[in-house]
Structure formats: C-alpha cells, structure tokens
Amino acid sequence: MTTRSTQRGMAWLGSLMVAALMVGCATKPASSYDYTALRAAKPASILILPPLNPTPEVTAPAGVLASATQPLAESGYYVLPVAVTDEMFRQNGIHTAHDAQDLPVEKLRSIFGADAALYLEVQQYGTVYAVVQNDTKVELNARLIDLRTGDKLWSGHAVALDRQSSNAGGGVAGLLLGAVINQIVATATDRSVDVAARANAQLLTAGQPYGLLYGPRSPKYAADSKP
Amino acid sequence: MNRILAITARWGAGVCALALMVGCAGTQPMYGGWNDYQPQVYAYLKSQGELDPAEQIAKLETARQKMELEGKALPPGYRAHLGMLYAKAGQPDQSAENMAAEKASFPESTSFMDFLLRTFKGKAKP
Numbered sequence: 001m002t003t004r005s006t007q008r009g010m011a012w013l014g015s016l017m018v019a020a021l022m023v024g025c026a027t028k029p030a031s032s033y034d035y036t037a038l039r040a041a042k043p044a045s046i047l048i049l050p051p052l053n054p055t056p057e058v059t060a061p062a063g064v065l066a067s068a069t070q071p072l073a074e075s076g077y078y079v080l081p082v083a084v085t086d087e088m089f090r091q092n093g094i095h096t097a098h099d100a101q102d103l104p105v106e107k108l109r110s111i112f113g114a115d116a117a118l119y120l121e122v123q124q125y126g127t128v129y130a131v132v133q134n135d136t137k138v139e140l141n142a143r144l145i146d147l148r149t150g151d152k153l154w155s156g157h158a159v160a161l162d163r164q165s166s167n168a169g170g171g172v173a174g175l176l177l178g179a180v181i182n183q184i185v186a187t188a189t190d191r192s193v194d195v196a197a198r199a200n201a202q203l204l205t206a207g208q209p210y211g212l213l214y215g216p217r218s219p220k221y222a223a224d225s226k227p
Numbered sequence: 228m229n230r231i232l233a234i235t236a237r238w239g240a241g242v243c244a245l246a247l248m249v250g251c252a253g254t255q256p257m258y259g260g261w262n263d264y265q266p267q268v269y270a271y272l273k274s275q276g277e278l279d280p281a282e283q284i285a286k287l288e289t290a291r292q293k294m295e296l297e298g299k300a301l302p303p304g305y306r307a308h309l310g311m312l313y314a315k316a317g318q319p320d321q322s323a324e325n326m327a328a329e330k331a332s333f334p335e336s337t338s339f340m341d342f343l344l345r346t347f348k349g350k351a352k353p
Contacts, residue, residue, distance in 0.1 A: 045336070059273055061272070062269055062272035062273040063269065065272055066265050066266075066268045066269035066272060067265055067269075069265070069268075069302065069303070069304060070261050070302070073257070073258060073302055073303050074256055074258065078303050078333050078335035078336060079303050079304060080303075080304065080307075080336065080339055081303075081304030081305075081307040081308045082268060082272070082304070083268050083271040083272055083276075083308050083311065084304070084307050084308055084310075084311045084343070086272060086276070087276050087311060088343075088346075090275070091346075111339070111342060112338070112342075113336075113337065113339050113342070114335075114339070197265075218257070
C-alpha cells in the first residue's frame with residue numbers, strides 16, 4: 001500500500017519534472033529556422049530605420065519606433081537612439097520611410113556605423129470600433145539586414161491584439177453608449193501605443209521560436225550563438 | 228525499497244523546486260527607465276522633432292537622477308537622445324558631454340557619436 005502510493009507520488013513528481021523541463025525557458029529557437037547567416041554575422045549594433053506605413057494611421061511609425069528599442073536592447077544589442085537617427089534622416093533631406101529604407105547599405109553604414117539595420121513595416125495599426133467589441137491591433141513585419149554585406153540575417157512577423165468589450169450593459173442604448181465611451185477612452189489613452197509595444201516585444205525579444213538570437217551584451221549570448 | 232523510493236521522491240521534489248526557482252535567469256532586465264524614456268521618444272517622434280527641448284530635458288534629467296539613485300543602468304541611446312536635445316536647446320557643452328557619455332557606456336556607438344559631435348558642433352547656436 002505504502003509502496004503503491006509512493007510509486008504514484010513518484011510518477012506524479014516525474015511528470016512534473018518533465019513538464020518543468022519542457023516549459024523551462026524557451027531559449028532554444030526552433031531548429032527549423034536557419035540561423036547560419038545571423039550566427040556568422042554576429043551583429044552587435046542595430047539601426048532601426050523609419051518603418052514603412054501603408055496604414056492610414058499617421059502616428060503608427062512613431063508608435064512602433066518608440067518601443068522597438070527595448071526588446072532589442074534587453075536581448076543584448078546596442079540600438080542606435082531612434083529619435084536621433086530619425087532627426088538625422090530629416091536633417092539630411094530623407095523625409096519618407098521609403099527613401100530611408102531605399103538608401104544603400106554602405107551609405108547607412110558610413111553614417112551610423114551600425115552592424116545591422118532593422119527594416120520594419122507596419123501592416124495594421126489602430127482600433128476598430130464596433131458595437132460589441134473594440135479591437136486594437138498592431139501587425140508588424142521585420143527584416144534584419146547586415147549593413148556590411150547587405151545580406152538578410154533574420155526576418156519575423158508579429159501581431160498583437162487588445163480586445164475590449166463595448167458592452168456597457170442594458171439593451172441597444174447601452175451598447176451604443178458603451179461604444180461611445182470606449183472610443184473616448186481609447187483615444188485619450190492611446191491604446192495603440194501599448195499594443196505596439198506588445199507587438200515589438202513579441203517580434204524582437206530573442207530566444208523565442210523563430211525569434212532573434214541573443215546579442216553580445218546579453219548574459220545568454222554565448223549559450224545560443226554556438227552552432 | 229520504500230526508503231529508496233522516498234529518498235528519490237524527495238530528491239526529485241528538490242530538483243523540481245530548484246528548477247522553478249531558477250526558472251528564467253535572464254528575465255532580470257538589463258536596463259531601467261524604459262517607462263520614462265520611451266514615452267519621451269514617442270512624444271519627440273510624434274512632434275517630428277518640434278517639441279520644446281528644455282521641457283523634455285527636464286523630464287529626462289529627473290528620471291536619470293532617479294535611476295542613478297536606484298543603481299539602474301540607463302538604456303542605450305538615453306544619453307545620446309539627451310545630447311541631441313541639449314544641442315537643440317543651444318547648450319553645446321552639455322550636448323558634447325552626453326554624446327561622450329554614450330560613447331563611453333556603449334563603444335558600439337562611437338562612429339555615430341563622432342558623426343553627431345561634428346554635425347551638432349557645426350550647427351550649435353552661438
């Protein structure tokens with residue numbers, strides 16, 4: 001009897017251990033992604049270019065650019081100051097993201113001295129207001145290009161969604177009122193900026209499946225840069 | 228036999244607890260002040276660089292003092308952003324000081340900081 005209960009306990013503990021090991025830390029990127037180019041290039045510094053913005057939301061590039069630095073920096077990369085690089089483009093007559101992203105890599109390298117550049121595209125940005133729920137969505141595409149060679153080192157895609165109920169209670173009038181109230185609140189707090197920060201964190205935090213590898217400043221750098 | 232099982236179970240539990248405690252050692256943030264810095268970056272970008280530099284300098288310097296007291300590392304770009312604001316506010320000495328501090332903290336920025344020092348020096352107001 002004691003043996004059986006001990007055995008059962010052990011089996012349970014064993015499965016817990018396996019689960020803990022499986023959950024563990026998702027630091028090992030999916031093996032299906034080819035990291036050969038990124039591992040060989042070992043970029044230490046990243047220039048984030050002004051994001052392409054095919055959406056009608058004019059504040060989208062600012063919202064996305066403002067929170068793209070944190071996940072990259074916390075993953076161990078030096079990120080050039082985005083407001084300063086943005087200013088640099090403006091002062092040199094580069095007024096659109098298209099113009100900035102079309103510049104030759106040698107030119108970018110000579111001005112900014114970065115090892116790699118992140119080319120972002122905002123695919124969706126903003127809140128869709130509806131009677132039942134309001135969805136704030138930010139969808140991003142990214143490519144990391146080696147500024148020394150022009151080679152693509154990595155690419156990724158992320159969507160972040162914040163869904164809020166418009167239902168303020170009580171019938172059709174309540175539903176409509178809910179939508180109106182939410183719209184005011186959403187505009188005042190700029191929910192899109194928060195959702196953009198989540199999209200950036202999903203997209204640019206190292207160590208996730210298909211994600212970037214850790215940069216040289218991270219304590220985890222050596223661990224996953226080995227082939 | 229029972230005793231061995233019990234010991235193994237206890238040992239297993241210990242390993243489990245340890246695994247949970249260690250967890251993700253890397254979740255500790257490397258830098259502080261993101262919640263002070265990023266909203267200022269957003270405001271700057273949204274204004275296309277037209278906002279009042281003095282006002283933003285005041286906010287970022289207050290946050291920097293707070294972080295220094297808490298012993299937190301400033302994020303990459305923080306000092307360079309301040310350096311740009313000082314240049315715009317007509318304070319070239321503070322500007323150069325902050326660019327040099329960015330370079331000292333992050334040698335990866337050397338080439339860009341040198342470029343900025345030349346650019347802003349040329350454009351600094353008398």
